[in-house]
Amino acid sequence: MRDKLLIFGSPKIEQDEIDGVRSVMESGWLGTGPKVAQFEKDFAAYKGVQQAAAVNSCTAAMHLSILAAGIGPGDEVITTPMTFCATVNVIIHAGATPVLADVDPRTFNIDPARVQEKITSRTKAIVPVHFAGRPANMDALCSIASRHGLKIIEDCAHAIETEYHGQKVGTFGDFGCFSFYITKNVATGEGGMVLARKEDDHARVKTLSLHGMSRDAWKRFGNEGYRHYQVTEAGYKYNMMDMQAVIGVEQLRKVEPFWRRREEIWHRYQNAFANLPLGLPANAEPDTRHAYHLYTVLVDEARAGISRDGFLNAMTANNIGVGVHYLSIPEHPYYQENYGWKPDDYPNATRIGRQTVSLPLSPKLTDADVEDVIEAVKTVLGK
DSSP states (O other), rough: OOOOOOOOOOOOOHHHHHHHHHHHHHHTTTSHHHHHHHHHHHHHHHTTOOOOEEEEEEHHHHHHHHHHTTOOOOOOOEEOOSHHHHHHHHHTTTTOOOEEEBBBBBSSSOHHHHHHHHHHHHHHEOOOOOGOOOOOOHHHHHHHHHHHHEEEEEEOOOOOOOOETTTTTSSSSSEEEEEOOOSSSOOOOOOOEEEESHHHHHHHHHHHHHHBSSSSSHHHHHOOOOOOOBBSSSOOBBBBOHHHEEEEHHHHHHHHHHHHHHHHHHHHHHHHHTTSSSSSSOOOOOTTEEEOOOOOEEHHEEEEEEEEHHHHHHHHHHTTTOOOOOOOOOHHHHHHHHOOGGGGGGGGHHHHHHHHEOOOOOOOOOTTHHHHHHHHHHHHTTT
C-alpha cells in the first residue's frame, strides 16, 4: 500500500505557472488586466472563435449565459439529472424553472428522446452537459432546438478538448461555458469562460460580469489615462483576476500533451479492469474526441461483492483518493422539497449516481501512481 494519499484531481503545476504568478505579483496588477485579456484571446484561438469572456467560475459563466439568453421567470430550461448542482442552480438563480430529462445509460449524457418529451410552451433552452469529457449528441439536440426555437447553452466544464464530428464543443450552441476549477483539464484554481455565438451576447456577458459597468478596471486605470464608466444594468462580481489568468495561459499551452497523458492513463485503466466485475466507461464514439476528464467505474454490489460506498472507503484506506460524479440531482433534499423530483422518475441517472466512482486521472500521475490505483482496485475487489 502507498505510504501517502494519492490526491484525487491534483493538477499538474510546473515552473512556468509559478513564474507566471510571480511576474503578475511583481507587476502590481493582480486584478482583471492584460493577462485576462491574453487568456481570453488564447482560449478563443484554441476554440477557433473570435471572442471569449473570462469569469471567475463556470457557475458564473452559466448564470451569465442564461441571463444573456433572455431567460427568466416563467421560462423552463431542460437539463440533465447527472450533473453537479451548479447546472441546475443557475437556472433557479435566473428565476426560471429547471426541468430534468434522463440520461443515456451508455454515455451518461442527456438523452435527446427524453428532452423531446419534456418540451412545453414554456421551454426556452436546453443545457446539455458533456459528461466526463464525452460529447453529448449535438446533432439530435441541435435539431430539437431548431424545430422548437430553443437556445442551447453547453455546459463544457468537463470538455475543454472535446470534439463532436470535427467541431469543438462549446461552439454548437448559443453559449458554451467552461471551467478552470482546480481539478479540471486546464486549472487556474477557480475560473471560467464563456463563448457566445453573437457579438451582442458576448458584450452583455462582459458587462454583466463586472457590476454592469461599461468599462472594466484595466481600461479605467491603464496607461491610456483614466476613463469614466457608466453602470448600464445591475451586474455581478464575476470577473477573473490576472493572478488566475496567467496560470490559465500557461496551462492552455500544455493542453494537448496533458490530454495525451490522460488518454494514455484512461486506456491503461480500460485494459487493466477489462475482466473485473465493474462497469467500465464506454469507449469514445466514432468521429468524436473525448476529453478524458473523468474515469468513472460503476460498482454494482451484486456483481462486485462490495457496495459503492464500501468501495470508496476501501480505496481511501489504500491511500487512493476517489470521487463521486455525481449523486443524481433528484437525490438531494432541496430539489425533492422544492420541485417534487423523485429518483425513481430518472432511473438511469439514479442507478449511475448510486454506483459511480471516479478514479484518479491527471497528467500529474506517474506510471507508479497509475499502477498503485490499478493494484488498489484489484485488492479491494479481491482479485
